[in-house]
Amino acid sequence: MDENKKGYFFTLDAVLGLLVLVIGVVLIASSYVKSPQSAQVEFLSDDLLNFFFNVKVKDLNNPYAGIGGQLWNQGEITDGDNSLLQQIGEFYTLNKLDLAEKFVQNVSFGAVPGQFYYEMWIDGKLIYPRNPTETHIKSKDKTNLLLTSKILTFGIINKTTSNAWGPYKAEVFVWEK
Amino acid sequence: MGKIKVHGRKGVFFTFLAITIMTLFVILFAPTSDISLQSGALAVGTRIGSVDNYISNLEGAYLETVLGNSAYRSVLSLIYYMNSTGDYLPDINGAFQEVLINGTINKVKIDSITGKKIMENHTITNWSSKISQIAKETLNVNTTIILNNASIYQTKPWSMEAELNLNFTVTSSLAEWRKGVKVTAEVNIEGLDDPYYLINTGGGYSNRIKRSTVEFNKWNLSATREHLRNGTYVHFENSGAPSFLMRFTNTLSNSSCCGIESLVNPNKIGSMDVMDSYVDYMFWGSTVTPCIELFNITNPATGAGLWDEFRFFKMDVNHVVSYNITEEYAVRSC
Numbered sequence: 001m002d003e004n005k006k007g008y009f010f011t012l013d014a015v016l017g018l019l020v021l022v023i024g025v026v027l028i029a030s031s032y033v034k035s036p037q038s039a040q041v042e043f044l045s046d047d048l049l050n051f052f053f054n055v056k057v058k059d060l061n062n063p064y065a066g067i068g069g070q071l072w073n074q075g076e077i078t079d080g081d082n083s084l085l086q087q088i089g090e091f092y093t094l095n096k097l098d099l100a101e102k103f104v105q106n107v108s109f110g111a112v113p114g115q116f117y118y119e120m121w122i123d124g125k126l127i128y129p130r131n132p133t134e135t136h137i138k139s140k141d142k143t144n145l146l147l148t149s150k151i152l153t154f155g156i157i158n159k160t161t162s163n164a165w166g167p168y169k170a171e172v173f174v175w176e177k
Numbered sequence: 178m179g180k181i182k183v184h185g186r187k188g189v190f191f192t193f194l195a196i197t198i199m200t201l202f203v204i205l206f207a208p209t210s211d212i213s214l215q216s217g218a219l220a221v222g223t224r225i226g227s228v229d230n231y232i233s234n235l236e237g238a239y240l241e242t243v244l245g246n247s248a249y250r251s252v253l254s255l256i257y258y259m260n261s262t263g264d265y266l267p268d269i270n271g272a273f274q275e276v277l278i279n280g281t282i283n284k285v286k287i288d289s290i291t292g293k294k295i296m297e298n299h300t301i302t303n304w305s306s307k308i309s310q311i312a313k314e315t316l317n318v319n320t321t322i323i324l325n326n327a328s329i330y331q332t333k334p335w336s337m338e339a340e341l342n343l344n345f346t347v348t349s350s351l352a353e354w355r356k357g358v359k360v361t362a363e364v365n366i367e368g369l370d371d372p373y374y375l376i377n378t379g380g381g382y383s384n385r386i387k388r389s390t391v392e393f394n395k396w397n398l399s400a401t402r403e404h405l406r407n408g409t410y411v412h413f414e415n416s417g418a419p420s421f422l423m424r425f426t427n428t429l430s431n432s433s434c435c436g437i438e439s440l441v442n443p444n445k446i447g448s449m450d451v452m453d454s455y456v457d458y459m460f461w462g463s464t465v466t467p468c469i470e471l472f473n474i475t476n477p478a479t480g481a482g483l484w485d486e487f488r489f490f491k492m493d494v495n496h497v498v499s500y501n502i503t504e505e506y507a508v509r510s511c
Contacts (some may be wrong), residue, residue: 151314
């Protein structure tokens with residue numbers, strides 16, 4: 001009888017020891033779990049919108065959109081002190097939507113990593129891309145994480161007459177493909 | 178049997194000790210609420226920062242931009258109003274404030290008097306409503322703007338300064354901002370009609386403000402001819418000319434900072450021989466230049482001067498000097 005009782009105690013001790021080991025392994029393993037990538041997407045949409053908001057046309061070194069570039073020579077851009085967002089808003093106000101789309105595409109080239117889609121909206125209208133592909137639309141509908149950044153924009157079309165436009169809500173949507 | 182009991186007790190103590198240590202490990206290293214608190218604080222900070230940026234933009238660029246827009250339109254409306262009524266304004270600041278804020282003059286919509294849609298949706302009140310609405314949609318903040326008073330004045334000859342005093346309150350779910358602000362905007366006068374011409378000719382002779390490109394020491398007969406032909410304006414230091422805004426109230430005393438003048442084209446007033454200086458504020462001023470001080474800008478002997486194109490054009494002696502008209506082209510009128 002004494003030998004049977006010794007066996008019960010040893011077994012219980014082994015089980016408890018195993019439990020301790022399992023808990024330890026679980027704790028160590030869980031410390032390597034990484035948080036989701038939501039911060040990167042959020043910063044990307046903020047960064048993109050801040051880029052459009054803070055950078056001025058005169059700061060661009062761009063043969064299409066900068067001072068002395070194609071749009072400047074064509075008279076489509078007349079104020080180098082406009083921010084990129086104000087210039088887009090001006091195109092929108094003047095109903096030059098094709099130009100607004102090309103401008104966004106051109107100045108944001110390379111700014112957004114290839115694994116992300118993005119959209120720009122002004123005053124509730126889709127500016128870029130104006131005609132999204134089916135892949136683009138499906139990707140947006142199916143994405144688990146779609147983040148947006150918003151800001152107000154306004155400006156002057158004619159400095160002599162102080163003809164103002166806006167204010168409009170400008171939004172950028174970014175999501176992973 | 179006593180030996181077995183001692184061994185059993187030692188094992189239990191060791192087991193309890195092991196369980197206690199593991200419990201401590203679990204408590205110390207399990208995920209805690211610290212991370213979610215940090216992310217919560219970050220979100221609050223971001224939202225406060227967004228509203229801060231909005232307020233900074235509001236009291237800076239936005240209000241200045243829309244004040245410039247509304248001020249220009251207000252002055253333009255007042256010019257059309259004066260042309261419609263044929264009267265000068267009794268008080269430029271009172272009229273300007275009412276038009277700027279409400280789009281009315283003497284409590285009547287100014288657009289209905291002028292017949293032009295200038296102030297519609299472009300008063301400061303309209304612009305304030307727009308920004309409040311868009312800010313609500315974009316940032317979910319409530320913006321209340323209370324407009325106190327407005328004025329317009331000049332410190333430079335070729336522009337006006339519009340000034341607006343207001344209080345605004347911005348309320349979000351997190352915080353409230355309250356501030357009193359004075360906003361100023363500079364408005365160019367070039368391109369606007371001179372109300373002095375309109376009133377004095379019943380709207381028959383309009384002259385837009387356009388700055389002459391002649392430098393102050395380059396005046397001569399030829400430059401004067403171009404100046405008269407183009408209806409341009411010039412600012413002479415220490416001249417007797419009134420400013421642009423003074424013309425709204427027919428205040429023709431000299432402006433210490435901002436006097437501008439143009440020359441009245443005789444061809445546009447029916448080519449009458451008027452015995453007065455054709456400098457605008459003197460031509461239509463209440464004081465007539467004594468004949469002995471008047472000069473015909475012509476040379477009857479040679480036909481030189483300005484009468485070949487601008488017959489009966491005259492200047493007073495001070496302006497003959499200012500425009501550097503030499504004596505061969507200036508003959509006393511009397």
